[in-house]
Amino acid sequence: MLQAKSIFKSYGPLPILKGVDIEVAKGEIVSIVGASGAGKSTLLHILGTLDLADKGELYINGTNISALNAKKLSAFRNEHIGFVFQFHHLLPEFTALENVCIPAFIKGVGRKDAEVRAMEILDLLGVAHRASHKPTQMSGGEQQRVSVARALINNPFIILADEPSGNLDSENATALHQLFFDLRDKFEQTFVIVTHNEELARISDRTIHMRDGIVIV
Numbered sequence: 001m002l003q004a005k006s007i008f009k010s011y012g013p014l015p016i017l018k019g020v021d022i023e024v025a026k027g028e029i030v031s032i033v034g035a036s037g038a039g040k041s042t043l044l045h046i047l048g049t050l051d052l053a054d055k056g057e058l059y060i061n062g063t064n065i066s067a068l069n070a071k072k073l074s075a076f077r078n079e080h081i082g083f084v085f086q087f088h089h090l091l092p093e094f095t096a097l098e099n100v101c102i103p104a105f106i107k108g109v110g111r112k113d114a115e116v117r118a119m120e121i122l123d124l125l126g127v128a129h130r131a132s133h134k135p136t137q138m139s140g141g142e143q144q145r146v147s148v149a150r151a152l153i154n155n156p157f158i159i160l161a162d163e164p165s166g167n168l169d170s171e172n173a174t175a176l177h178q179l180f181f182d183l184r185d186k187f188e189q190t191f192v193i194v195t196h197n198e199e200l201a202r203i204s205d206r207t208i209h210m211r212d213g214i215v216i217v
């Protein structure tokens with residue numbers, strides 16, 4: 001589903017990623033762990049096409065990312081990659097339902113169809129009763145579920161998560177992790193998750209350890 005080869009990235013003169021290779025199969029849940037500053041978020045941004053590598057190749061479900069122009073790339077990202085961040089990044093002025101619909105609207109799906117699909121996902125994730133609530137009216141665990149719903153709405157090839165449970169108490173963290181595994185079991189959803197959560201790293205299919213911009217074994 002995802003293949004990155006020999007990824008290099010520097011910020012100014014400072015090398016951050018020094019040749020990272022990573023492959024993720026469909027339906028796999030891979031966690032990335034490592035000390036703060038190791039380059040995990042930088043790598044995740046590049047895998048998510050939010051940032052460009054200086055050197056290296058990235059294929060997502062067979063598409064060569066570097067062959068896409070800026071417009072095609074943003075459409076590809078919106079349709080095929082879901083993101084979940086440590087802080088939910090939901091838009092405060094919009095309800096849960098509206099937030100979940102936004103990637104579908106950007107794709108060109110009509111309002112009615114988008115809302116039906118968004119409600120299905122909110123229901124699946126156990127937060128349908130929050131559909132008309134704004135982010136500040138929801139708990140941290142609910143906000144993260146709504147972010148996962150937003151990540152799912154366009155049926156992405158892969159979901160990339162950067163410390164998704166980093167801001168949750170242990171009970172909500174465990175429930176969120178369980179949700180990822182449920183989505184994998186039901187829909188063969190693929191995940192790459194940067195995490196400091198040892199329990200999540202332990203139960204993942206595979207854990208990638210990073211140190212100083214490289215993958216260590």
Ligand SMILES: Nc1ncnc2c1ncn2[C@@H]1O[C@H](COP(=O)(O)OP(=O)(O)O)[C@@H](O)[C@H]1O
Nearest residue numbers: 011012016034035036037038039040041042043
């Ligand atoms: N936009 C940026 N400009 C300059 N340096 C950056 C930028 N983003 C990250 N860095 C640096 O790159 C290194 C790796 O950061 P990051 O990928 O966020 O690590 P991690 O997620 O593993 O904690 C850090 O030293 C950080 O300061």
Ligand SMILES: [Mg+2]
Nearest residue numbers: 040041042162
């Ligand atoms: Mg980080």
